[in-house]
Amino acid sequence: MKMNHYYKGRAPDLPQLNEVGKPRSQKTKASSKWIVAALLMLSVIPLIGGAFRLTVLAGTAEITPDKARFFVSSLPMVLHILSASVYAILGAFQFATGFRQRRPGWHRAAGWLLVICGLLVGLSGLWLTLFYPRPDGTGELLYALRLLFGSAMVVSIVLGFTTIRRGDVIRHHAWMIRGYAIGLGAGTQALTLLAGELIVGPPSELGEALLIGAGWVINLAVAEWAIRKRSVHTARTASADVSHLQ
Template identity: 55%
Template sequence: MRLNELIGGAAVTADNARYFASPLPVVLHIVSVTIYSILGALQFAPRFRRRRPGWHRAAGRLLIPCGLLAAVTGMWMALFYPPTVNDSGVLVVMRVVVGTAMAGCILLGLAAVRRRDFARHQAWMVRGYALGMGAGTQLLTHLPWFVLYGTPDSFPRAVLMGAGWLINIVVAEWVLRRRRPQLRTRLVS
């Protein structure tokens, strides 16, 4: 929707003026997140990886820069775009912390695969992907609030946004801990 506004020359409003004033970061963010979201999901499908072993490596070479670009542009927008009415300093800090953590996970995953430590590579990439997909979960954390109370003010909004990232990282850690014995068995055999 935001990309269509920018490309289609939509009317500049209070909600979108910051994007029109500096469109490059948001365009790069949208494109990189879209690629990262769609191709990244396929990276975790074991059957798909087994059937197309070269695909995982080739897609990873595209996904690492896309994930890093998504994290960096997200932090840039948090720090340098004028805040909206319902943004808060707490939310800006959370966005920078999550963006830094996402980039860190991706870089640690890259370092692990270069050492041929595939179990750690997978674990770091799962964490990075979980943080990157926080916006999807944030839709679910915001929905009940919208239904019951309307648009959240700055503090509830920060809590609801943080809940999306927290849910994703908790689920990612739960999945990794459930799979840990399975990963060790595969590495030993």
């Protein structure tokens, strides 16, 4: 791959400098650790829920009427849970900037696995929405939201893959961040549902759909903020590096 093709859409990886010309690596490492820790914490609740559903499918938990739908076709559910677990945990470490830069081979290998797992999460989620019996309380709005955001996740990951194949690193990062934000929606939805119940009590069918949708919207809003911040930082760094080299 030609060097100028590889760097399309980004500045070269020259040292990042602060106002007095000192490296920012320590600040970057510290912020990266906090981001990874926060993402892992956000993944805890859906991971626990997924583990519980696997125990139900394994026959080690009581099968109640509300869980019977999981046995209509267990393979998509198992694929969804396992791929979502890998996607949530492994994806968090892609935000460790220093580690990613020191281990580019690991970043590429993990990226391939994340693309596969992310597509499995999105496609299996769409399958479960379309073909599983709807649980009680699932109205048309929630059904539409699951189809919308599931499709958006798949599209984001596909665009993230195609842009890196063209060497456009900035757009690759942006689309993969969006896909990860949607995939991590279950963690934020647990918080929005809890907050809604504490504030106004058990939600109605419409209220539950809005609270679940809010989880995806919040994640995407944070993702867009992070993407914009990264773009501004990249532009400023490139400008500072050029000035420093002149």
